Amino acid sequence: FAALFEPYTLRSVTVPNRVWMAAMCQYSAEAFGPNAGVAGDWHFAHYAARATGGTGLIIQEATAVSPEGRISPYDLGIWNDTQVEALRRITGFLKARGTVPGIQIAHAGRKASTDRTWKGGAPVGPDAHGWQPVAPSAVPFAEGHPVPDELTIDEIAEVTGQFAAAAERALAAGYEVVEIHGAHGYLIGEFLSPHSNRRTDAYGGSFENRTRFALEVVDAVRAVWPEELPLLFRISATDWLEEEGWTADETVRLARLLQEHGVDLLDVSTGGLAPGVTIPVGPGYQVPFAARVKAETTLPVAAVGLITEPGQAEKILANGEADAVLLGRELLRDPFWARRAAEELGAPIRTPEQYHRSW
Numbered sequence: 001f002a003a004l005f006e007p008y009t010l011r012s013v014t015v016p017n018r019v020w021m022a023a024m025c026q027y028s029a030e031a032f033g034p035n036a037g038v039a040g041d042w043h044f045a046h047y048a049a050r051a052t053g054g055t056g057l058i059i060q061e062a063t064a065v066s067p068e069g070r071i072s073p074y075d076l077g078i079w080n081d082t083q084v085e086a087l088r089r090i091t092g093f094l095k096a097r098g099t100v101p102g103i104q105i106a107h108a109g110r111k112a113s114t115d116r117t118w119k120g121g122a123p124v125g126p127d128a129h130g131w132q133p134v135a136p137s138a139v140p141f142a143e144g145h146p147v148p149d150e151l152t153i154d155e156i157a158e159v160t161g162q163f164a165a166a167a168e169r170a171l172a173a174g175y176e177v178v179e180i181h182g183a184h185g186y187l188i189g190e191f192l193s194p195h196s197n198r199r200t201d202a203y204g205g206s207f208e209n210r211t212r213f214a215l216e217v218v219d220a221v222r223a224v225w226p227e228e229l230p231l232l233f234r235i236s237a238t239d240w241l242e243e244e245g246w247t248a249d250e251t252v253r254l255a256r257l258l259q260e261h262g263v264d265l266l267d268v269s270t271g272g273l274a275p276g277v278t279i280p281v282g283p284g285y286q287v288p289f290a291a292r293v294k295a296e297t298t299l300p301v302a303a304v305g306l307i308t309e310p311g312q313a314e315k316i317l318a319n320g321e322a323d324a325v326l327l328g329r330e331l332l333r334d335p336f337w338a339r340r341a342a343e344e345l346g347a348p349i350r351t352p353e354q355y356h357r358s359w
């Protein structure tokens, strides 16, 4: 027996195991023109490999709800029907392999319009297909980053609508799980944190006001996402800024509200809001935050962050610290991690029939 290879049911969806792929930006789409943000062969091969490798749920990389919501010009998007058409090829293959297809829908906020990480990740201007970022407040992410435009109340409502439209397109594209990106210092996280949110209207100041946008996005997505399909939320449990930023205490409070608003599981990461903070990075360094939410609320959680070994992953579940584990870079290094872990733990993985369903 291995907890890692027990199926997990969320609403009407049964994920075959607890080895899940975390959303990870690949910055590999075209940056401009009619194919901007459209998935290609590269994306198909990337996700197909991890499905064939036995991963139970794949959460596709941050897929932008609008062009200006991209992190880089090379991000995937789900703001038009051309993008939907191309994504159907990925979801069809994943389902045929018995892997649940998920998608992270995202808006980058003040961290938008930056270059690919392997090119340094610096802000890019119009000459490099960049654009003017937006945010809750006119506070730049860091030195050398542009001062973002402060969103008006009407513009906030417009972005909320873009998240709902993205969820409708995700359904049309064949996804069975949607994850709202509320982590890593992007737009939703920028509203949560008092470090980036200096607003004095109904969206800033108190905990209720700073969490208003996140909950409005959840409500708007839930209103269009089928009742029988799961909705996930990714959060940075802490900004690592002590009391000056978003804290683990606030994460526990928000987790309860997210569950009331129809979120089925919380994907618990950390950081990304401010540069130059000290993060105690190490094997499973974020697991304690997932464990705390699981211990203090009834919302299921997934743990992520330097989880690389089958025994390490099994222990997180056996200790009741999380309901599933998310692998990121480890799945870049080894697309077949799940099958290898099943061998190592002596657990059965999917049957041949489960790999060869009709498309």
Ligand SMILES: CCCCN1C=C(C(N)=O)CCC1
Pocket: 025, 062, 071, 117, 183, 184, 270, 271, 272
């Ligand atoms: C604070 C962790 C940041 C890890 N990254 C997250 C990204 C994301 N889109 O959430 C993209 C760049 C790296």
